[in-house]
Amino acid sequence: xxxxxxxxxxxxxxxxxxxxxxxxxxxxxxxxxxxxxxxxxxxxxxxxxxxxxxxxxxxxxxxxxxxxxxxxxxxxxxxxxxxxxxxxxxxxxxxxxxxxxxxxxxxxxxxxxxxxxxxxxxxxxxxxxxxxxxxxxxxxxxxxxxxxxxxxxxxxxxxxxxxxxxxxxxxxxxxxxxxxxxxxxxxxxxxxxxxxxxxxxxxxxxxxxxxxxxxxxxxxxxxxxxxxxxxxxxxxxxxxxxxxxxxxxxxxxxxxxxxxxxxxxxxxxxxxxxxxxxxxxxxxxxxxxxxxxxxxxxxxxxxxxxxxxxxxxxxxxxxxxxxxxxxxxxxxxxxxxxxxxxxxxxxxxxxxxxxxxxxxxxxxxxxxxxxxxxxx
Amino acid sequence: xxxxxxxxxxxxxxxxxxxxxxxxxxxxxxxxxxxxxxxxxxxxxxxxxxxxxxxxxxxxxxxxxxxxxxxxxxxxxxxxxxxxxxxxxxxxxxxxxxxxxxxxxxxxxxxxxxxxxxxxxxxxxxxxxxxxxxxxxxxxxxxxxxxxxxxxxxxxxxxxxxxxxxxxxxxxxxxxxxxxxxxxxxxxxxxxxxxxxxxxxxxxxxxxxxxxxxxxxxxxxxxxxxxxxxxxxxxxxxxxxxxxxxxxxxxxxxxxxxxxxxxxxxxxxxxxxxxxxxxxxxxxxxxxxxxxxxxxxxxxxxxxxxxxxxxxxxxxxxxxxxxxxxxxxxxxxxxxxxxxxxxxxxxxxxxxxxxxxxxxxxxxxxxxx
Numbered sequence: 097x098x099x100x101x102x103x104x105x106x107x108x109x110x111x112x113x114x115x116x117x118x119x120x121x122x123x124x125x126x127x128x129x130x131x132x133x134x135x136x137x138x139x140x141x142x143x144x145x146x147x148x149x150x151x152x153x154x155x156x157x158x159x160x161x162x163x164x165x166x167x168x169x170x171x172x173x174x175x176x177x178x179x180x181x182x183x184x185x186x187x188x189x190x191x192x193x194x195x196x197x198x199x200x201x202x203x204x205x206x207x208x209x210x211x212x213x214x215x216x217x218x219x220x221x222x223x224x225x226x227x228x229x230x231x232x233x234x235x236x237x238x239x240x241x242x243x244x245x246x247x248x249x250x251x252x253x254x255x256x257x258x259x260x261x262x263x264x265x266x267x268x269x270x271x272x273x274x275x276x277x278x279x280x281x282x283x284x285x286x287x288x289x290x291x292x293x294x295x296x297x298x299x300x301x302x303x304x305x306x307x308x309x310x311x312x313x314x315x316x317x318x319x320x321x322x323x324x325x326x327x328x329x330x331x332x333x334x335x336x337x338x339x340x341x342x343x344x345x346x347x348x349x350x351x352x353x354x355x356x357x358x359x360x361x362x363x364x365x366x367x368x369x370x371x372x373x374x375x376x377x378x379x380x381x382x383x384x385x386x387x388x389x390x391x392x393x394x395x396x397x398x399x400x401x402x403x404x405x406x407x408x409x410x411x412x413x414x415x416x417x418x419x420x421x422x423x424x425x426x427x428x429x430x431x432x433x434x435x436x437x438x439x440x441x442x443x444x445x446x447x448x449x450x451x452x453x454x455x456x457x458x459x460x461x462x463x464x465x466x467x468x469x470x471x472x
Numbered sequence: 473x474x475x476x477x478x479x480x481x482x483x484x485x486x487x488x489x490x491x492x493x494x495x496x497x498x499x500x501x502x503x504x505x506x507x508x509x510x511x512x513x514x515x516x517x518x519x520x521x522x523x524x525x526x527x528x529x530x531x532x533x534x535x536x537x538x539x540x541x542x543x544x545x546x547x548x549x550x551x552x553x554x555x556x557x558x559x560x561x562x563x564x565x566x567x568x569x570x571x572x573x574x575x576x577x578x579x580x581x582x583x584x585x586x587x588x589x590x591x592x593x594x595x596x597x598x599x600x601x602x603x604x605x606x607x608x609x610x611x612x613x614x615x616x617x618x619x620x621x622x623x624x625x626x627x628x629x630x631x632x633x634x635x636x637x638x639x640x641x642x643x644x645x646x647x648x649x650x651x652x653x654x655x656x657x658x659x660x661x662x663x664x665x666x667x668x669x670x671x672x673x674x675x676x677x678x679x680x681x682x683x684x685x686x687x688x689x690x691x692x693x694x695x696x697x698x699x700x701x702x703x704x705x706x707x708x709x710x711x712x713x714x715x716x717x718x719x720x721x722x723x724x725x726x727x728x729x730x731x732x733x734x735x736x737x738x739x740x741x742x743x744x745x746x747x748x749x750x751x752x753x754x755x756x757x758x759x760x761x762x763x764x765x766x767x768x769x770x771x772x773x774x775x776x777x778x779x780x781x782x783x784x785x786x787x788x789x790x791x792x793x794x795x796x797x798x799x800x801x802x803x804x805x806x807x808x809x810x811x812x813x814x815x816x817x818x819x820x821x822x823x824x825x826x827x828x829x830x831x832x833x834x835x836x837x838x839x840x841x
Contacts, residue, residue, distance in 0.1 A: 133764070140768040142778040143514060143597045164627065190634070193801065193811045205627075215627050223633035224804050226641045227514035227597070228775070233631050234604035241611055244625040260584040261535075261575075263610040265603045268560050270593030278595045385752045390496070393759060397504065401511035406773060408566075408595055411513040434563065437594045444562045 101321065108325030116329045123333065126295065130287045130337040131344050137283040138276045138349045141406075145231040151178040151198040153186050158206035164217070167243045168199060173235045196222040197232060209247070269354075269438050277437055280345045282405035285429040288338050288364055289371045290396060295330045296375025297388045300467075305384065323464055327372040331365070338364040342436070354439030360432065366452050367428035373459035374424075380466040399425050424459070427452040475683050479691025483665065487695060497661060501653045501703045502710055508653070509646035509715050512773070515639070516598045519605075521545040522565035524556060531576035531617075535587070538613040539569065544605050560592045567591045567602050579617075635805045646715025647803050648772040650707055651796035654730065655737045655766055658700040659758045662741025665692060667754035670746065675837070685834035689827065693738045700734030711803075722808035725816055729798040732819035736791045737762075739826035746833055766792035794818045 116122065150169060154161050169176055178195055180186040189195045200218040202208075208215040219236050223229035267273055303326075339361065345351040353360065378395065382388040402412060402419045403426040412420065420426050427448045434440035434448075442449070487493060521539060525532050539545050548565050556568040570588040578585040589606045593599045615625075636643055669675040678688050711717035720726060741758055748754045766772065769779065770792035779787060787793050794815040801807040801815075809816075 129760075136764070136768055136783075139783050140779050141774050143774045144778055147777060191807075191810060193805075193807070209626055214625065217627060217629050219629050219631045221631065221633050222805075223636035223639055224644060224800050225775070226636055226639040226644050227601075229633055229636070230515070230639050231600060231604065233633075234601075234608065236629065236631070238604065238607060240627060240629055241625075244627055247626040260582065261579055261610070261614060262584050262586045263589060263607060264586055265589040265591060265606060267591050267593030267596075267599045267603070268557070270596060270599070273593060273596040273599060275596040278597070386755065389752065389755055389759070390492075394500075397507060398511075401507055406512055407514050408516060408598055410518055411516060413510050413513075416511055430563070433594055434561065438561045438592075440561045444558070 104321055105325055108322060109328050112325055112329050116333075122295070122330070126291055126330065126333045127337050127340065130284070130291070130341045133287055134280060134283055134341045134344055135348065137279050138345065141279045142275045143227060144275050145228045145235070146172045147175040148173055148197045148228070148232055149177045149195045150174040151180055151186055151189050151195040152176055152201075153180050153183070153198060154201045155203040156201045156205040160206045160209060161201045164201065164205070164243060165199060168236055168239045171235055171239065173232055190220075190222070193222075199236075274350065276349045277351050278433070279405075280349055280351050281433040281436055282403070282429050284338055284341050284345070285367065285403070285425060285432050286400055286405060287341070288334055288368055289399070289425045289428065291334050291337065292330070292368045292371025293375035293378065293392060293396070295334070296327055296372035297379040297382075297392060298375075298385065299326055299330070300376045300379030301382060301385055301388045304379070323376060323460075323467060327369070327376070331368050331372060334368045334371075335361060335364050338368075351436060352439075353436050355435035355441060359442060359445070360435045363428060363431040363435065363449065363452065366449075366456055367424055370424040370452070370456035370459050373456065373463045377459065377463040377466060380463065380470055399423055402426060403429050405429060421451075422455060424452055424455040427455070476687045476691040476694075479678075479683065479688060480694045483692055484695040487661075487665075487699070493661075493664070497657055497699060497703065498706070501657050501707055504656070505646075505649045505653045505707045505710065506714065508649035509642060509711070512645040513641040514597060515641045516601050517544075518546045519544060519567065519598075519602055520548055520565040522548040522550055522554070522556070522559050522568045523571070524550055524554070524568060525571045526573040527571050527575035529576035531579055532571045534617075535571060535575070535613055536569070538609050538616075539606075542605065542609045542612075544609075556590055560590065563592070565592075566598065567606070569606070640716075642714075643716055643804060644800070645772075646711055647717070647799045648770075648796050649715075650704075650711065650717075650799050651733075651770065651792050652763075652766055652772060653707060654700060654704060654734055654795070655792050656758075656763055657703060658696060658734045658737030659741035659744070659762045660755065661696045661699065662693065662738035663745040663748075663754040663758045664741075664751055665696065666742040666745030667748060667751045668745075670749045671751055679838050685831050685838060688834055689739075689742075689830045693735065693742065693827075693830075696738040697731070697735050700738065701731065704730050704734065717803045718806070720802045720806040720808055723802065725807075725809045725812045726798060726802035729795055729802075729812065729816045729819055732816065732823045733791055733795040735823045736819065736826055739823065739830050742830055743826065743833065746837070765790055769793065770796050772796055789822075791819060791822050794822075 152165055152169070154165060168174070174197060178189050180189060186198055186200070190198070198220040200220065202216065205215045205217070219233065221229045221232055270277060342351075342353065342360070346353065374395070375392075378388055378391045382391055398419060402409070402416055402423055404420075409420050409426060430448050431445055431452065434445055523536050523539070525536060536547070540547055550559070556570065559565045559568055568590045570590070572585055572587065575585045575587070587610070589603070591599045591602050633639060708717055740762070741754075744757050745754045748757055769776070769783075769787040769790045771787075772792065776784065776787055776793060798812045798815045798819075801812050
C-alpha cells in the first residue's frame with residue numbers, strides 16, 4: 097500500500113462520513129432495529145414443551161392409577177385441563193382441539209398389577225407439531241420408567257441383579273437449557289448481515305441513480321478504494337449495533353460472553369464486510385433502489401434459512417446442504433455462538449473463521465470486479 | 473358496480489403489463505413455500521456422538537452398540553488423548569459418551585456403574601432430545617441385559633401419535649409456510665399498487681372522478697385477491713406432492729379462511745402504500761414488518777403459548793396466527809368449521825376492519841383540500 101493510497105482512502109472516507117453525519121435516518125436505522133429484533137426474537141421464539149393441554153381418562157380409579165397419573169403429569173410439560181368420563185368425551189375434546197395429549201388408564205390396571213402381570217396404558221398425542229410430540233412422548237416414557245422401577249423394587253427387590261447402571265447426563269455450556277441463547281446469537285448475525293447488504297446496495301445504487309458515478313470516475317481513485325471508503329462508516333456503525341445487541345442480550349437474557357470480546361467483534365467485522373460486498377454486488381446488477389430491494393429479497397431468505405439460525409444446519413435436507421458451504425452468514429452464526437456460549441478461542445474456530453474470510457474476500461473481489469466493469 | 477369493475481379491470485391490466493411483477497408473483501410464492509417448508513426442521517438426525525470407551529469389554533461394546541442400533545446417532549471414535557471438552561467446543565461432536573473403566577465388572581457384580589453423557593447445550597432443543605434419546609437407549613440396554621423372564625415392566629405404554637403419525641417436521645413447517653407466503657405476497661402487491669398511484673400522482677384521477685372511495689377500494693383490492701387465490705391454488709398443487717397437503721372432507725372453512733387472509737394481506741399492503749407514499753419505502757415496510765411479525769408471533773416456528781404474556785397480546789393482531797392454525801387444522805387434522813370457526817371469524821373481523829380503514833383513509837385523502 098502506497099501512502100498515496102492511504103491519503104486517497106482517508107479523503108474519500110471523510111467525504112462519506114460527512115454524508116453519513118447528515119443522514120440521521122440511516123444512523124437510527126442501523127442502531128435501533130438490532131436491539132428491537134433481539135428482544136422480539138429472544139422472547140418470541142421458544143420451542144420448549146410445556147403446559148401441553150392434557151386430558152386424563154381414568155377407568156380404574158384406584159390409588160395406584162391416581163399415583164401413576166400424578167407421576168406422569170408432575171413435570172411442567174403437561175397441564176391437566178380435562179377429565180373426560182369415557183372414550184366419546186375424550187374423542188370430542190380432541191375433535192374440538194381442546195387437548196393436545198391424553199392419558200388413558202384401563203379399568204383393570206390395579207388388578208393386573210396385583211397379579212404381577214403387565215398392564216398397558218395408552219398415551220395419545222396430537223403430533224401436528226412433530227418436535228413437541230416427540231419430546232412429550234420422551235417425557236412420558238421417562239416418567240413411566242421411573243414409576244416402573246419404583247414398582248419393581250416393591251414387588252421383586254432382587255430384580256436388579258444384573259442390571260442397574262446409571263447414565264448421568266450434563267448439558268455443557270448451558271446447564272439451565274436457556275432456549276433463547278440459540279436464537280439470540282442467530283439474530284445478531286442475521287441483523288448484522290442483512291443490514292450490511294441493504295446499506296451497501298443502497299449506497300452503491302444511489303451513486304448510480306443520482307449520477308455522481310461520473311465524478312468518482314474522473315477522480316484518480318481506484319474502484320477498490322472507492323468501495324472501501326464507501327463501506328467504512330456503515331461498517332463501523334453496524335458493528336456498534338452488534339456490540340449493543342450483545343450488551344442487551346447479556347442484561348436481558350443472561351447470554352454469557354465466555355470467549356474473547358475481540359474475537360467476537362472481529363468475526364462481526366469480517367462478516368459485515370462480506371455482507372457489504374454482497375450488497376455492492378447486488379447493486380451492480382440493479383438500476384434502481386427497487387430492483388436492488390427485490391434482488392436482496394431473492395437472496396436473503398435462503399441465506400438466513402440455511403445458516404442454522406432456527407435449528408442446526410445438519411437438519412437441512414441434502415439438497416440444500418451445499419449452500420451451507422458458501423454461506424458466510426452460516427459461518428458467522430457458528431462463530432458467534434461458539435465464542436459467546438462455549439468460550440471457544442481462535443484455536444477451536446480457525447476453520448469456520450478461515451471459511452468466513454475466504455467467502456468475504458471472494459464476495460469483495462467479485463463486487464470490485466463488477467463495480468470496475470461498470471466504471472470503465 | 474360498473475365503475476368498480478372498470479377500476480378492477482384497469483388494475484389488472486396494469487399488473488399484467490409489468491412482466492417482472494407477474495413473474496415474481498407466480499414463481500416466488502412457490503419458491504418461498506418450498507424453502508420455508510423444507511429448510512426448517514427441529515428433528516435432529518445424525519447426531520454426532522463421540523464414544524470414549526475406557527472399559528473395552530464385551531459388555532461395554534454391547535452398550536455402545538445399543539447407541540448405534542438406535543439409528544439416532546452417528547458415532548465418532550476419538551484419536552488418542554482426546555479431551556472431551558475440546559471435542560464439544562470445536563463442535564466436532566454434539567455429545568460425548570464416556571464408559572468408565574471396570575464397567576463390565578461392576579455391572580456383573582451388581583454395583584451400578586455410572587456412564588456419562590456430556591451434551592453440548594448451545595442448542596437447548598437439540599440437547600434435550602439428545603438427553604432423552606440417550607436415556608431411552610440406556611434403559612433399553614439395561615432391559616435387554618436382564619434375564620428374559622424379568623424383562624417385562626409392570627406398566628407399558630402404547631404411544632399413539634395422532635394426525636402426523638410419522639412425526640414429520642416437513643408437514644408441520646410445510647403447512648406453516650403456506651401461511652407465510654399467502655400474507656407476504658398479497659401484501660407486497662397491495663403495497664406496490666397503492667404507493668404507485670401516490671408516487672406517480674395518478675391518485676388524483678379517482679379524486680376527480682365520480683368513483684366513491686368504497687368502489688375504489690373494492691376495485692383495487694379485488695384483482696389482487698384473485699391473484700392471491702391463484703397463488704394459493706399453485707401452492708396447494710405443489711404442496712400436495714412435497715408436503716402431503718390433503719384437503720379436509722369439508723374444505724369450506726379452509727377456503728373461507730384463505731380468502732379472508734389474502735384480503736387481509738392486500739388491504740394491509742394498500743394501507744401501508746398510502747401511508748408511506750413511495751414504492752421503495754412501502755416494499756421495505758412490508759418486507760420487514762409483515763414478514764418478521766408473521767415469522768415470530770404466529771406460531772409458525774414455536775408455540776404461541778410460550779411467548780411471555782406481555783408480548784402475547786400482540787400476537788392476537790397477527791393474522792398469520794389464525795390462518796396457520798386453520799391450515800394445520802384443515803390440511804393435517806382434516807378439521808372443518810367445528811374447531812376452526814373462531815379463527816375464521818377472527819380473520820373475517822381483521823379483513824373487515826382493514827377494509828373500513830382503507831375506505832376511511834381514501835375518503836379523507838379525497839376531501840383533504
